[in-house]
Amino acid sequence: MKSVALACMVVIGAAMAVASPAQADDYALDSLERSVPAKGKMQCPPVELVTWRGDAVRYHSPVRVYVGFRERLRKFEAVVKDVAIEVYGRAPSKIVHIGTLNCRRIRLWPTLLSEHGIGNGIDVAGFDFGAVPRKVGVPQGLPPALRKGFSVRVKAHWEGNAGAAAVHARFLHRLTETLLQRHDIFRVLLGPAYPGHKDHFHFDCAPWRLVSI
Ligand SMILES: [Zn+2]
Numbered sequence: 001m002k003s004v005a006l007a008c009m010v011v012i013g014a015a016m017a018v019a020s021p022a023q024a025d026d027y028a029l030d031s032l033e034r035s036v037p038a039k040g041k042m043q044c045p046p047v048e049l050v051t052w053r054g055d056a057v058r059y060h061s062p063v064r065v066y067v068g069f070r071e072r073l074r075k076f077e078a079v080v081k082d083v084a085i086e087v088y089g090r091a092p093s094k095i096v097h098i099g100t101l102n103c104r105r106i107r108l109w110p111t112l113l114s115e116h117g118i119g120n121g122i123d124v125a126g127f128d129f130g131a132v133p134r135k136v137g138v139p140q141g142l143p144p145a146l147r148k149g150f151s152v153r154v155k156a157h158w159e160g161n162a163g164a165a166a167v168h169a170r171f172l173h174r175l176t177e178t179l180l181q182r183h184d185i186f187r188v189l190l191g192p193a194y195p196g197h198k199d200h201f202h203f204d205c206a207p208w209r210l211v212s213i
Contacts, residue, residue, distance in 0.1 A: 025183060028068050029120055030207040038110040044103035044117040056081040057091050060128065063100040066119040072205055073122065075185045079178050080127065087171040088146060089138035092127040096151075098200055099123045107196065115188070121204030126153035127171075143167060155199035158192050176201065176213045189213055 029047065036042045048067045053059060056077040065073065081091040100123075102116040115121035132138055132147045143164050150164070157168035179185055186203040191213035194202075201213070 025187075027205055027207070029066065029118060029205070032118065034113045034206075035111060036105060036113050038105075042103075042105065042113075044113065047118045047120075049101065049119050054095060057084075057095050057127075058093075060094040060096045063097060063122065064119055065100050065122070069120050069122075069205055072185050075182070076179070076203065079182065079185070080175065083171065083175045083178055084127070084129070087139065087167065087174065088129060089136070089142065090129065090132055092152075093130040093149075094128040095124060096126045096128060096153075097122055098125045115204035115206050120206070121188070121202060124201045124203065125155070125199060126151060126157075128152075153199070154192065154201060179203070180211060180213070 032045060032047075049064055050067045050070055051062045051064055052070050052073060053062045054077055055074050057080050063073070077095070080095060084091050099116065100121065101119040102114070104114050104117055106112045106114045116123075128151050129146075129149055131149045138147060146164055146167060152168045152171060154172060157165050158172055160166050160169035176189065176191060179189060186205060187208065188202070188204045188206050188210045189212075190197050190202040190210070191200075192198050194212040
């Protein structure tokens with residue numbers, strides 16, 4: 001565990017050194033100071049926040065995020081929709097999240113502000129799907145049970161290897177692979193491979209890149 005943390009620290013340190021407001025993928029929060037005291041009271045810097053329900057796919061409950069992060073979420077929702085249509089023949093009815101705005105430190109690095117502290121990240125637990133309307137086709141080979149509504153969860157399905165669970169695993173992996181290729185959406189992408197993330201994906205737009213899915 002110790003060596004994993006150290007390796008990630010190196011990644012973060014190196015990436016922070018090269019991040020600058022002038023990079024191609026410019027983002028207004030890049031120049032914001034993320035250092036905080038390791039202990040005691042801390043304050044999260046004020047940023048413009050908006051409430052967002054989702055566009056291409058809606059969230060199960062509205063999210064509170066930095067206004068610039070909303071544009072990243074719009075692109076994320078479009079990717080979710082496209083990959084879901086490819087795998088299941090329809091978009092999910094809801095993206096199930098377990099939080100966006102939360103003023104706190106990064107657990108593994110207590111001298112750094114969490115991107116959640118400025119509404120610049122989202123934790124995604126899974127996706128809920130409705131039934132396929134009658135007479136609407138689905139991708140060949142889709143298990144018949146998946147014509148009805150169902151839930152996909154990172155915790156239950158990331159390692160699914162048979163039947164419907166295998167289809168869910170394929171969806172989740174295809175989704176994260178697509179997001180990794182899209183450098184215009186998220187910069188930090190964490191999942192079950194990262195400590196504390198067995199049951200959700202963490203996506204944010206910090207000024208560095210860190211990937212551990
Ligand atoms: Zn998170």
